[in-house]
Amino acid sequence: MSKSSIGAIDWLSILFFLFLLAFGWVNIYSTTYNPDTPAFFDLAQYSGKQFLWIGASLALIIVIISTDTRFFERFSSIIYLASLLLLVGLFPFGKTISGATSWYSIGSFTLQPSEFAKIGTALALSKYISDIQTDLKNLKSLGYIALIIAIPALLILAQPDAGSAMIFAAFLFPLHREGLTGYILFILFTIASLFILTLLFGVNWVVGSLFILGIIIYYFLKKQRGILLFLLGGFAAMSAYCYSVDFVFHNVFKQHHRDRFNIVLGKTKDTRGIGYNTNQSEIAIGNGRWFGKGWTEGSQTQGNFVPEQHTDYIFSAAGEEWGFIGSLAFIIAFLGLCLRVLHLAERQKSQFSRVYGYGVVSILFFHFLINIGMVIGLLPTVGIPLPFLSYGGSSLWAFTILLFVFLKMDADRNKR
């Protein structure tokens, strides 16, 4: 059983995966490089530890490939419940690091259950959607789906770890693929745009523009029945929303939240305080030019100017030392993996593995979107890791399991 799977497994995905692992390790090595003690496999250093995590994840891959594919579908509910339990358990037993209670501490190791919760949620969601009785047009089904996603997300938000919780929005993509009405996406998109526009231009301008927009639409569509009522209702809802965004932003958000938004929206220029990370990261990347400064030669990276460079800001080291060409190779590999897995998902015969495949891609892509966006200064500072590259055992293992469970399903797609 397991032997035949190895032959059918998608080697292109594995190639991308191995490249990303290697690229990640090389950059972790550089961010913690010390020319006086250039040890490659020193377990006291991040690069040495990461080597250990990589070895362990390879072991995990073998375990996954030897496991019967049906196990993941049958036990999806159990896995989901177990991951919820782990999340709940954090509240009494978790370890608090920099304000968030997100880790179990076992000896000198720490484990971050929120990373594994993504796998459980993806499995449970796939299982529920592929159930014959589930209908995405049915409000009750939608309610269950919302619960499956929201329970872990809210538990993580309570840690508090807003960044990891945000990732659960990625499940909108598999839902949309399986037939969730476009209106919901449209409404979510409108909500997000209004949010940003309100912060950027001020609530009164946005509401004023909406009013003018409404008049224009009415002028062209006044023949339509009930259009006036529809527009008035829409306008009322939107302006209420805008005013509440304004209120929440100024009265509920803490100053450091506001700062993060303002920096990304370009409303404040701050290179010393909260904007320091982004600024240093941009300098490091800009320093790379076409071909980069060379491995362990980046002045920003070697001077440790970018905080958290071996974890969330790992891409800034890559950008500085490998340049535009290196960044291009990374983006091609990462998005290539996403597109490849997407392609594999589309060829699945069972709905379960298709939804799961979509979930894998969405989660990987969301991490990429938010992490890289933050490092290159396009999105607000949100602390989430870059899959396969950032230092950390929990995230590496979680992403490895997430990916290889799907690759195993794909390898066995013709068996059932």
Next chain:
Amino acid sequence: MRRYLLHIIIILVGLIYLGRLFYLQIYDTSYTNLSRNNAVKTVFEYPQRGNIFDRNGKLLVSNQPSYDVMVIPRELKPFDTLEFCSLLGITKEKLKKQLKRARNYSTRLQYVVVPQLSKEEYAFLQEKMHKYEGFYIQKRSLRSYKTKCAANVLGFITEVNNRILRKDDYYHSGDLIGKQGVEEQYEKELRGSKGVRYYQKDRFNREIGPYREGKLDTLAVKGKDIKLSIDIELQEYGEELMIGKRGGIIALEPKTGEVLALVTAPSYAPELLVGRKRSANFTKMHYDSINNPMYDRGLLAEYPPGSPFKTLNALIALQEGVINTKQRFSCSNGYYYGVRGRKMGCHPHASPLSLEYATAVSCNSYFAQTYRKIVEKEATPQDGIDNWRRHLRSFGLGGFLGYDLPIGRPGKIPTSKYYDAIYPSKRWKGITTLSNAIGQGEVLCTPIQLANMTAAIANRGYFYTPHVVKGIDNEYNKNPRYTQRKQTTIDSIHFEPVINGMRKVFTQGTAAFLQIPGIPICGKTGTAENFTKIDGKRTQLTDHSIFIAFAPKDDPQIALAVFVENGYWGARYAGRIASLMIEKYIRRSITATHLENWVLNHSLEEEYAKPLSGLPFTINN
């Protein structure tokens, strides 16, 4: 559509992010420089500035070490404040204040506690320095002058200003740069090139090792030594003679165009602009608008040349064939011209007279008639003036000479356009401009132009552009600008009669009492009227004393021009000084002690005080 939405979004985001990366990494180059300032510490190694020697190899300018006491506040350990203060010669309060400032600046970076210790202070301090952790001594280099003269030739060094910082990226804030004189003109040769070391810094601004293993580091290259053409003994002698006078002495070696002495008076000792007192001294001299010690009269002052200019008019007339050496003109205590019988005055002497004798006695009438013939030779006075000017330009008058010092003035030789502008009806004639015949009127030149003109006469028709640098690092100054012979428009045969006339100035003319036995000097006196404004009224001052000379007559070693402001007639001050300078250069000693005593014991301070006194005064007495 549902199948492809995520594909599209993934590709779109990929493209947007690549675009942003392209912007950061390739398009916007400012990030590279930012990184430089941020993570790489650049330490410059300053090379020794080149030494300056005189033409005989005597050292004039070298370097002296200066020591700054620096502190890094973080590394301070408790120490014996009292002893430290007494070693540095400062009060305890001052030390405390400096340390507080250092801490405010940065606890991790160095700061100057006491700048520019003397060698003695440094010697005492160095033995005990190990007791004071956190302090260290940084060596810098300052100029050291072995002469009290030639400040105008040498120039000085100063901190580079913002204008140059913006223009030239070799310099960084706090660097030293040559200002004025040779220090400015030969800055690139003297400074050498500084070495650079790059250090990797961490985010606390600490050095954590060489950047890229020192691959980009460069070594400093020592500045080149410069050998001046100045004869420092002659220069010092000239400055001594000029004490109490204003003006300049320019001495050239006619055969090469090398400047032997470039004296301006009043001047200053170059060491005033070195070290802790520099700034106070500079301000004081800069704002001394009466003596103007930083104004180089030898290069910048434009005076009417007076009678020495007659020699050129004679040469032009001979070249144009409008006079010959036998021809005599009459003089009846002056020259009457024009319909209303205007007169250009002259002094009593034999009449009529020919060229040589007219030169010897400096007859105004003779040269007025000569000048008329030059200008009136052409069909229109415009052509006449322009042709006359063409000859003068070939002697380096009326334009920048092109010598190797950074300052200068063009002087003035009027063009026909200039007169057309003054007389718009264009009804001016040769006699309208007659003052030019005797070096007054619209003609102006700087002393160095006058000296160069003298050298051209001494050479019988050519000159080399004057220059003060003889060689750089044991090699001769090969700049073609100074090795190319400049031919004048006058044929060499015409010079002999004029030179004979200039010799007669010494044997029977206006400078007969200035002869130096054994040295055949040729010269020409000059006395130039000049005016100033007092309370808005044009007031005449005592005449300028002017003298040009070269010697020996048939093998000229030295040609010079001397200007003494308000020194009255030419032979009185300038003539005496010229004879003394020539003897000093050729004999290296003075036999004409009567002349020397007279010059050293006479000062013109009283004369210079007159227009400032606010009282009525008399001139030319």
